[in-house]
Amino acid sequence: MLTKVAFGKVKQPQPVRSQSQVSQLTSSRDLSRSNTLTEVLQTTLDTHQLLSVYADFLKTRLDVEALQFVSDDQLFSLIGDFDQSQIQHAVMLYADQAYLGQLVYGLKRPLTVTQKLRLEQWHRELTFPLRNALKFSQLHRLAVRDHLTGLGNRALLEEVLEHLHIKQQRQKNGSHSVMLLDLDGFKDVNDEHGHQQGDDILRVFAELLRTTVRDSDQVFRFGGDEFVIVMEDTNLYQAQDVYNRIRTAVDSCDTLSRYGLSTSAGTAQLECFNTVEQSLDEADQRLYQAKHGGKNRHCGSVGCA
Known part of the structure; x- marks a missing residue:
């Protein structure tokens, strides 16, 4: 009592x-x-x-x-x-x-x-x-939550990556990856159907990412229709498996399929000799490679699929 x-x-x-x-x-x-x-x-x-x-x-x-x-x-x-x-x-x-x-x-x-x-x-x-x-x-x-999707925002992403980078420098082992994704065709849909519909699509995609990735992965909204997944103890081949799960989920999503949307991604490994900014820049370059090579695919240093 x-x-x-x-x-x-x-x-x-x-x-x-x-x-x-x-x-x-x-x-x-x-x-x-x-x-x-x-x-x-x-x-x-x-x-x-x-x-x-x-x-x-x-x-x-x-x-x-x-x-x-x-x-x-x-x-x-x-x-x-x-x-x-x-x-x-x-x-x-x-x-x-x-x-x-x-x-x-x-x-x-x-x-x-x-x-x-x-x-x-x-x-x-x-x-x-x-x-x-x-x-x-x-x-x-x-302060570290994106108001639209409820995911961690860029400030929290940088905080998490800095912590992981310090951990990696101290331990001198471990393979960590950062994946940058966006929605193929989102800009056209947003322009044609309006920002309210665009916001709804971003919420759907954010929830899809959150429920599709592994329990150990962390999802953030980077800005616009770009999202980042931080994957600890994950090499580039395992990152490809994560992307394949996401691509399958996107293909099965009624809301995203209705507008003909797909997703492209680029992944970089976190290296102890690189800064966090350099790793994000590399992931961005891989995403650019994926989008300009046909879209709806994933690129890393081991190739695209």
Whole structure:
């Protein structure tokens, strides 16, 4: 059963295997700080890093076997694993009456009154830095999403490729590919039927790409009718297989077939000695080669098909 607990009031723990409470902060003015934790929490706006700092602080002060933070759209495992022998203690966090998420603790034994008071104080210190981090994360997600298709935009693409490039330089192995695609004949359809119909077609194509590629692949809208697929641990022959799946899906799509649309693509391998921009430029050159060699095909350094 979920009970509401006001800060500063103590309630004896019930002799059950599960404890729950609500940490309700009605105003940021209510925040009481202990410099040790609060100052450290204010050093980052990265949600996972902030929660990890909290977990590290907690581990030295409380016997916690497992800890998770669960929000409406995210889950962070911070300490250990849960099992049936543990007592679960769940705390719902609010900041200025806005629900942030829930901390779920896995404990060997019920919390004492003193431990619950300490935990409530730590929740006070965590809540508003956590709210700021979650807001920052939400704004970042909005900033890197294409508003038309919901896919990652060019800014997120460059971020992902830079991360992959650094990883490749460090590991000195792995074969990663980047594929640039567009819709053959899209400009004519857009000019003839209008931008609203063109937008609908782009949404259909974006969803087709998202559902056709492998689970490990990432799809981005590059601009206009151009899209990019980042494929980790994928050589050019495997990239051709991915393209074949996409081409088959396009041929089977009623909306795209109605307008006589097909897709061409060019793929480049990410190389540790090339920059991200150079890899994208090579993929663009391969796409140009595919379109000017007959369209509805894929080109890479090993040839076109």
